Amino acid sequence: MTRYLTGAATAALCVAFATEGMATEWNVSLWGKRRAFTEHVEKLAELVSEKTDGEFTMNISYGGLSKNTDNLDGISIGAFEMAQFCAGYHPDKNRVITVLELPFLGVNTLDEEVAISHAVYEHPAAVDEMAQWNAKYLMTSPMPQYNIVGTGEPRDELAEFDGMRVRATGGIGKAFETVGAVPTSVTSSEAYQAMESGVVDTVAFAQHAHLSFGTINEADWWTANLNPGTVNCPVVVNIDAYESLTDEEREALDSSVPEAIDYYLENYGELLKQWDEVLDEKGVEKVMLSDKAIAEFRSTAADPIREAWIADMEAQGIPGQELYDLVMETLEAQRAGN
Incomplete structure (x- = not known):
């Protein structure tokens, strides 16, 4: 009996170790x-764990694995399996999706931002470019149109942007440059310090980032309706890690993306509803630029930057016109569907 129990216990232990070994982390x-900005990743991890009974889990690190600007490099060498990054951090590595950062695309809602982002992510040129980094696009991190917070007297006329030092990346930075501003691409984590020390006069962010990185605490004013564009920040996975998943694990991951995005949109919507209260609480003046000023900004920035981007991409063998047309067609289809 002792030998039998010992054998049974040994068998049980072997099964336990085998089961443990099969778990994916x-x-x-x-x-x-x-x-x-990260709630969809948190929700994705929760859903995947639930759907696999805890056999597929994700350890989410906020800066402990890599600098934000190095996340794509980390994915490429398999230092971690999933990461978030923003296109403006290294536009030379993710040229295709910079179409989504062109100024004044006319995107009005987060739903529209999701639609155009995922359409571009699925384009063969985008898939092939990410594959060079052993990465696969999983989902976007949709953000509303950027607006700027600033110190001192409000800048509510386009002429007042001349010489303005602004933290802005990608197409937004180029747009400000066309009206005489001086963009700098310090990372989001460095924006507060840059503003506090006077390195920049203004910072362009979506609302959540002004809160999370503290720039709203340094601000005297905020532009409510400038809306020059936004940045695109995908979540990607390491291709080898993705392909090594079991069919059940891959299904749990893929099927959780729409649910995670829906959760993100609901959560971000609540933040936007509270934004005016935040401004009042912190004594930040809401600045409304005139329709004339915004139209002037758009005409100065949008067409020249778009045409230059298309020409630059085509010269590199990337279908710039096709990608821009895809964005416009997807926007039209999204609105028709609503």
Whole structure:
């Protein structure tokens, strides 16, 4: 009997170890702190764990695995399995999706931002470019149109942007440059210090980032209706890690993306509803630029930057016109569907 029990116990232990060995654990590299911008990743991890009964889990790190600007490099060498990054951090590595950062695309809602982002992510040129980094696009991190906070007297006329030092990346930075501003691409984590020390006069962010990175605490004013564009920040996975998943694990991951995005949109919507209260609480003046000023900004920035971007992409063998047309067609289809 003793021998029998010992054998049974040994068998049980072997099964337990085998089961433990089959569990899948991914490391996920984010930055900053948990905020509206990362809620879809948090929800994704929760859903995947639920759907696999805890056999597929994700360890989410906020800066402990890599700098935000190095996340794509980390994915490429398999330092972690999933990461978030923003296109403006290294536009030379993700040229295709910079179409989504062109100024004044006319995107009005987060739903529209999701639609155009995922359409571009699925384009063969985008898929092939990410494959060079052993990465696969999983989902976007949709953000509303950027607006700027600033110190001192409000800048509510386009002429007042001349010489303005603004933290802005990608197409937004180029747009400000066309009206005489001086963009700098310090990372989001460095924006507060740059503003506090006077390195920049203004910072362009979506609302959640002004809160999360503290720039709203330094601000005297905020532009409510400038809306020059936004940045695109995808979540990607390491291709080898993705392909090594079991069919059940891959299904749990893929099927959780729409649910995670829906959760993100609901959560971000609540933040936007409270934004005016935040401004009042912190004594930040809401600045409304005139329709004339915005139209002038758009005409100065949008067409020249778009045409230059298309020409630059085509010269590199990337279908710039096709990608821009895809964005416009997807926007039209999204609105027709609504």
